[in-house]
Amino acid sequence: MKDIKVLGTGCANCKNTVRLIEEVAAEKGVSISLSKVEDLPEIMRYGVMSTPGVVVDGKVVHAGGVPERSKVAGWL
Amino acid sequence: MGSADLPEKSRPSLRVWLLGLAVATLLWFAVYSHLTEFADAVIAALGLAHGTPLGEAVHFFFYDTPKVLLLLTGIVFLMGIIQTFFSPERTRALLSGKRVGVGNVLAALLGIVTPFCSCSAVPLFIGFLSAGVPLGVTFSFLISAPMVNEVALVLLFGMFGWQVAALYLGLGLAVAIIAGLVIGHLKMERHLEDWVQGILAGSAPEFAGERLDWRERFTAGGRHVREIVGKVWPYILVGIALGAAIHGYVPEDFMASFMGKDAPWWSLPAAVALGVPMYTNAAGVIPIVEALIGKGAALGTVLAFMMSVIALSLPEMIILRKVLRLPLIATFVGIVAAGILLVGYVFNLVL
Numbered sequence: 377m378k379d380i381k382v383l384g385t386g387c388a389n390c391k392n393t394v395r396l397i398e399e400v401a402a403e404k405g406v407s408i409s410l411s412k413v414e415d416l417p418e419i420m421r422y423g424v425m426s427t428p429g430v431v432v433d434g435k436v437v438h439a440g441g442v443p444e445r446s447k448v449a450g451w452l
Numbered sequence: 453m454g455s456a457d458l459p460e461k462s463r464p465s466l467r468v469w470l471l472g473l474a475v476a477t478l479l480w481f482a483v484y485s486h487l488t489e490f491a492d493a494v495i496a497a498l499g500l501a502h503g504t505p506l507g508e509a510v511h512f513f514f515y516d517t518p519k520v521l522l523l524l525t526g527i528v529f530l531m532g533i534i535q536t537f538f539s540p541e542r543t544r545a546l547l548s549g550k551r552v553g554v555g556n557v558l559a560a561l562l563g564i565v566t567p568f569c570s571c572s573a574v575p576l577f578i579g580f581l582s583a584g585v586p587l588g589v590t591f592s593f594l595i596s597a598p599m600v601n602e603v604a605l606v607l608l609f610g611m612f613g614w615q616v617a618a619l620y621l622g623l624g625l626a627v628a629i630i631a632g633l634v635i636g637h638l639k640m641e642r643h644l645e646d647w648v649q650g651i652l653a654g655s656a657p658e659f660a661g662e663r664l665d666w667r668e669r670f671t672a673g674g675r676h677v678r679e680i681v682g683k684v685w686p687y688i689l690v691g692i693a694l695g696a697a698i699h700g701y702v703p704e705d706f707m708a709s710f711m712g713k714d715a716p717w718w719s720l721p722a723a724v725a726l727g728v729p730m731y732t733n734a735a736g737v738i739p740i741v742e743a744l745i746g747k748g749a750a751l752g753t754v755l756a757f758m759m760s761v762i763a764l765s766l767p768e769m770i771i772l773r774k775v776l777r778l779p780l781i782a783t784f785v786g787i788v789a790a791g792i793l794l795v796g797y798v799f800n801l802v803l
């Protein structure tokens with residue numbers, strides 16, 4: 377099971393990112409544990425500067441804007 | 453404005469992109485060069501005439517709307533491509549270790565082309581500081597990014613010509629550079645919140661950003677158009693409609709007494725103070741600006757109002773409060789407001 381975190385302070389793009397990941401995971405039938413990190417000090421600990429950022433299994437794979445669907449599919 | 457994502461398989465190849473862009477560019481110029489004819493045809497079809505209030509208002513609306521949307525789409529697409537070369541991570545690398553002065557100028561310039569949404573202002577702020585970018589240089593970036601934005605420049609260019617757009621660009625950069633220099637000089641690092649100082653003392657891991665090819669850059673340009681134009685077009689329509697009403701129905705010189713060149717000195721600070729609590733974007737403000745100026749308001753006063761709407765918004769202050777203590781926020785607001793006032797007086801003097 378993949379552990380995915382979306383880093384973001386709660387703007388529209390962050391919510392869209394969460395929804396996109398849920399959608400793609402459901403389509404591909406991959407089970408994930410998806411969580412949102414909204415706490416700023418916590419976000420900064422990942423070294424991400426532009427939100428939304430995505431962390432897969434503890435590694436930052438994306439930052440700054442909603443990722444493309446194909447990229448999300450790639451992580452899963 | 454459809455914003456549905458294309459299914460993955462039908463994503464166009466680079467050749468399709470180039471061909472499509474060539475055709476779109478030709479079409480763009482063909483339409484852009486016939487805007488007056490179009491607006492004339494519309495009022496003729498509606499049985500209206502030039503010189504009547506309704507005729508002038510409708511003409512204003514049908515001339516300005518396609519013009520603004522065309523300019524915006526073109527420039528926003530180009531900016532979307534340019535921005536793919538300047539990720540925040542890259543900008544930070546460019547700025548870290550730069551001397552004060554050179555760093556402030558570079559930061560203000562990078563503020564124009566580096567993409568980030570306003571909800572990223574805080575992470576960006578901390579990210580810069582933790583990479584060793586000085587506080588004042590970071591502020592130069594944070595001030596120029598919203599103030600000198602492409603939407604504002606496009607609209608000013610479309611409505612007042614390149615001289616006004618260039619003057620706005622130059623003075624906006626000047627405000628960002630000088631405000632950053634002053635804040636840096638005041639050594640206000642101790643007014644950062646404690647948890648921020650804690651992060652700065654440690655070292656954060658770095659995320660290097662991603663590499664893109666040209667097809668991805670074009671796609672990013674297209675996405676940028678969908679995001680920006682898709683979001684601001686209602687503001688623009690409302691702004692132009694309001695502007696059209698002012699243009700058609702408000703008497704000439706109506707604004708001159710309280711926003712004109714010969715209005716009392718305090719009309720400019722009043723305009724700036726009025727702008728701060730307003731939360732809209734350049735797209736909604738500028739069509740109104742155009743109409744106000746047509747009715748005798750001074751350009752400097754109206755531009756100062758616009759700058760304060762964009763650069764000193766209350767929501768932004770509230771976000772920044774998470775990392776900055778009040779003295780630093782107050783200094784930031786004070787210096788930027790002073791800069792904006794100066795810009796307003798300069799515009800009023802020069803034009």
